[in-house]
Every structure is written in C-alpha cells, then in structure tokens.
Amino acid sequence: MDIALLGPLGARIGQASVVPSAAKPRKVLALLGLDCGRPVSVSILVDELWGDRPPRSAEATLHTYVKQLRRLIAQALEPDAPRRGAGNCATSHDGPADKRQPIAARPAERLGPRDLLRRVPGGYLLDVPAESTDAARFEHLATAGRQAIEKGVDDEGCALLMRALRLWRGPVLADVEPGFVLRAEALRLEELRMAALEERFDAELRLGRHRVVLGELASLASRFPLHEALHAQLILALHRSGRSWQALETFRALRRTLADELGLEPSSRLRELHEAVLRGDPALDSEGTWLPRPLAAR
Structure with missing residues (x-):
C-alpha cells in the first residue's frame, strides 16, 4: 500500500x-x-x-x-x-x-x-x-539532508532536502477536515517542512546560489509575510544579485507588516542585516555563514 x-x-x-x-x-x-x-x-x-x-x-x-x-x-x-x-x-x-x-x-x-x-x-x-507514506519518506530524507549539512557537505545536503521537499503536493491532508489529533500532526509536519526549507536555503546561499533561489524565496516570503528567516534569506539573495534597493524595500515591507499585525519590530539580527546592506558591508558578498545559522534558528 x-x-x-x-x-x-x-x-x-x-x-x-x-x-x-x-x-x-x-x-x-x-x-x-x-x-x-x-x-x-x-x-x-x-x-x-x-x-x-x-x-x-x-x-x-x-x-x-x-x-x-x-x-x-x-x-x-x-x-x-x-x-x-x-x-x-x-x-x-x-x-x-x-x-x-x-x-x-x-x-x-x-x-x-x-x-x-x-x-x-x-x-x-x-x-x-x-x-x-510520503510523510515518513520526507522525514527520513530531511534528517539525512540536515546531517549532511552539519558535516559541512552542503551540496549533498541540498540535494537530499530538495528530494524531501518535492514530496509535498500541498498542505498536509488538504482534503480532510482535521480534528484535534490530525491538526496537531499536520502542524508538526508543516513545521518540519519550513525547517527543511530554511536549512536548504541556508546551504544554497553558502554555496553562492543566490540567483538560483531568488524566485523561490520571493514567492515564499509573499506567502509567509511574517516569517523573518525567509525574508532575511531573500534580502541577502537580492543584495548579492545586485538588487540592494529591493533588499531594502523587502526589509521596510516586513517592518510595516510586523508593526501592523503584531506591534513588533524586526529582530536585532534582521536589523543588523538591514544596516549591513545600507553600508554595503563586503562580508555580505562572501559565501560564509554571516546570515544563516543564527537567524534560521529563530
């Protein structure tokens, strides 16, 4: 079956x-x-x-x-x-x-x-x-991808995470009205999906593939307007693609949304990223881990 x-x-x-x-x-x-x-x-x-x-x-x-x-x-x-x-x-x-x-x-x-x-x-x-089940296969591949990234093998980790994410065809049990139990399990799987996305984009950015992921990041940031990690990854990808003005506008839009919806300011880490883009910090153009690890852990 x-x-x-x-x-x-x-x-x-x-x-x-x-x-x-x-x-x-x-x-x-x-x-x-x-x-x-x-x-x-x-x-x-x-x-x-x-x-x-x-x-x-x-x-x-x-x-x-x-x-x-x-x-x-x-x-x-x-x-x-x-x-x-x-x-x-x-x-x-x-x-x-x-x-x-x-x-x-x-x-x-x-x-x-x-x-x-x-x-x-x-x-x-x-x-x-x-x-x-596709859910079990997703979790297995996502775990293997995460372990590869933790070992510093970003290429392999990206490939495994992409295989895991391709198993998704929509929201968990999209045509089933959930009760208490299914709703909790759906939330758990959706959180694992977001974690896998963030980890994959972190690795892609470290590998210098900012142009490759730009469109996907823009789409996801639009779908999740309060998700700071995805917006931070989009800001970095835009800046590295020579579109710093769009990176700054992305930060301003996120700041307005956070204020309007939650009455909050962006995190200190995201504000640091914004200031680094403003001053054209050369560290942003490296393929190191200036951004991903601390922010993705939020």
Whole structure:
C-alpha cells in the first residue's frame, strides 16, 4: 500500500484507490496512515472523529468505518492479491503467543483486508511499513539532508532536502477536515517542512546560489509575510544579485507588516542585516555563514 499524506489524502494498492468518499472514514484512514505500523487506540480515533462529545455508539460506529475501509482494501486486492511476507517484519497476532512468527518468516499466504487493517488490543493497526507514506519518506530524507549539512557537505545536503521537499503536493491532508489529533500532526509536519526549507536555503546561499533561489524565496516570503528567516534569506539573495534597493524595500515591507499585525519590530539580527546592506558591508558578498545559522534558528 502506498499512502500520500503531504497534500490530498491518497492510498493505493497497485492502481486501485482505497480512499473512502465519506468524511469520517477518511479521517480514520488518515490517522491510521500517519501511524502506519503502530497501533492507534480506539480513544484517539474517537477523539479525532467526535472531539469531546462522542455519541454513545462511538465504538460501534468506528468499527463500521473500519469495515468500510476493509471492504475497499478487499476490492483493491481482488484482481491480483499480493503475497504476505514481502518485506514486512511485523508480528502476526493470529495465534497463541508462543506460535507467533514474523510475517516475513512465514510461508507466502494470500493477503486479506484483515491482515492489512488489523484489530489489536485497544485499537487498530494499519500493518504496512512506515516507509509506505510520503510523510515518513520526507522525514527520513530531511534528517539525512540536515546531517549532511552539519558535516559541512552542503551540496549533498541540498540535494537530499530538495528530494524531501518535492514530496509535498500541498498542505498536509488538504482534503480532510482535521480534528484535534490530525491538526496537531499536520502542524508538526508543516513545521518540519519550513525547517527543511530554511536549512536548504541556508546551504544554497553558502554555496553562492543566490540567483538560483531568488524566485523561490520571493514567492515564499509573499506567502509567509511574517516569517523573518525567509525574508532575511531573500534580502541577502537580492543584495548579492545586485538588487540592494529591493533588499531594502523587502526589509521596510516586513517592518510595516510586523508593526501592523503584531506591534513588533524586526529582530536585532534582521536589523543588523538591514544596516549591513545600507553600508554595503563586503562580508555580505562572501559565501560564509554571516546570515544563516543564527537567524534560521529563530
């Protein structure tokens, strides 16, 4: 199963979609997908579906949604059902504890919907590897990119971060109305995305690629008008591209927005950058780390 979370919800087995059309079963699939390979408790699923006012029939209704998902999985498996044991090292709970075997160690069997979406003590488990989701692949690539940058290998780090960021197709679960649980997880992933963007631009600027990232930075600064780190990176890229007047105007626009929206002044680090642009400080034209590290950490 391949699960897409970084944008509209998607889940496919081969060419067949297993995403339900109804809102609440979609939420169940989204939550199980975010935690695939790990049990999700009934209480968490109920909280996501109904918040602090669940109906008396909440658990029975939840089981109905799970049955709907299993029906879709069964339909997807029908044409050419895969065999159990292809790279899944989860433990089967179908028999007594002393006879359980890792799925990968058992003879190939026909995989069924109850094997993929399992009832476990206290909850449900989508029994597919975490790497089946674009979110898990994003986090893996972003971590590898960050580690490469920390080792001073900016080229490799940029390449890995770009691969991670290309997995995004829009806001997390863009077509799912989030409850308490999904909203928190979406915020966490969006923060990781912004961190990856900042780290990538830091490295690009250190490599002297200010012209390459200029358009992307301008677009992102427009989308996030209060984001100081992105504006600082844009100011530096503009200055290095011979457009210091635009760099200064970018600072003034950010200053007005911060004052109007939050009643705040730009950070001291950003004001230092502004003053350095005003005086044409030669340090801004080097490929060192005058800007990125302290500001990106804000």
